[in-house]
Amino acid sequence: MRGRHPGAGMATGKTINDTIERRGVMLVLSSPSGAGKSTIARNLLASFSNLILSVSVTTRPRRGSEIDGTHYRFISEAEFMRLRDSNALLEWAEVHGNYYGTPRDPAEAAMAQGSDMLFDIDWQGGKQLMEKARADVVSVFILPPSMTELKGRLVRRAEDKPEVIEKRLQNAVKEIPHWDEYDYVVINDDLDRAYHEVESILIAERLRRDRRHGLYDFASGLIEG
Ligand code: ADP
Numbered sequence: 001m002r003g004r005h006p007g008a009g010m011a012t013g014k015t016i017n018d019t020i021e022r023r024g025v026m027l028v029l030s031s032p033s034g035a036g037k038s039t040i041a042r043n044l045l046a047s048f049s050n051l052i053l054s055v056s057v058t059t060r061p062r063r064g065s066e067i068d069g070t071h072y073r074f075i076s077e078a079e080f081m082r083l084r085d086s087n088a089l090l091e092w093a094e095v096h097g098n099y100y101g102t103p104r105d106p107a108e109a110a111m112a113q114g115s116d117m118l119f120d121i122d123w124q125g126g127k128q129l130m131e132k133a134r135a136d137v138v139s140v141f142i143l144p145p146s147m148t149e150l151k152g153r154l155v156r157r158a159e160d161k162p163e164v165i166e167k168r169l170q171n172a173v174k175e176i177p178h179w180d181e182y183d184y185v186v187i188n189d190d191l192d193r194a195y196h197e198v199e200s201i202l203i204a205e206r207l208r209r210d211r212r213h214g215l216y217d218f219a220s221g222l223i224e225g
Pocket residue numbers: 031032033034035036037038039040153154156157188189190191192
């Protein structure tokens with residue numbers, strides 16, 4: 001049995017932890033728009049192997065910097081309704097007057113192969129995933145240090161028109177009260193520190209005993225020699 005957890009795994013960049021079978025983590029990141037969740041999500045995806053982004057479908061117009069199929073799949077409202085009505089979405093919500101949803105198949109495939117998946121979704125979507133898959137979901141709510149800074153970030157991001165920014169700030173007032181439905185709350189004042197806090201959450205949650213069914217074999221292998 002020990003042979004299944006060879007130290008040689010290190011040669012492939014894998015740690016011994018990576019060789020022990022476990023259920024994937026569904027990492028849900030939510031925040032009011034502009035608090036920094038996409039930035040933190042991007043950094044996590046660059047640093048963690050075995051972490052896949054759930055690419056949502058949306059009816060929102062594409063921003064200049066966005067790539068269809070990478071950041072979102074940009075679809076028509078008719079197509080969105082077709083997906084929703086055929087149960088192809090794991091969750092969906094209307095946010096800032098547009099529809100957003102999580103495609104079911106990629107998420108279920110990732111979970112089945114023990115990959116972790118990152119969901120950049122709003123509180124309505126977070127709530128639906130927590131209801132559907134409580135044991136697998138780890139939810140993190142990201143707060144800005146102040147409303148002035150939140151507005152400043154939306155303005156500096158320079159991706160949205162002033163009226164869109166105003167709508168996002170109004171929506172922030174409705175989103176923020178949901179912080180207490182989440183497992184963890186991170187205040188993003190200093191980006192490096194906030195990133196390291198989220199990173200620590202993922203590292204710790206990956207190590208939770210109840211996700212790691214492979215530990216039974218590993219531990220009995222230690223004893224059997
Ligand atoms: P969200 O995905 O929550 O809407 P973004 O990740 O797009 O937010 O961040 C909004 C803007 O704020 C971006 O321009 C980003 O570079 C910037 N930003 C993120 N975190 C910080 C921080 N801690 N301090 C200053 N600016 C930040």
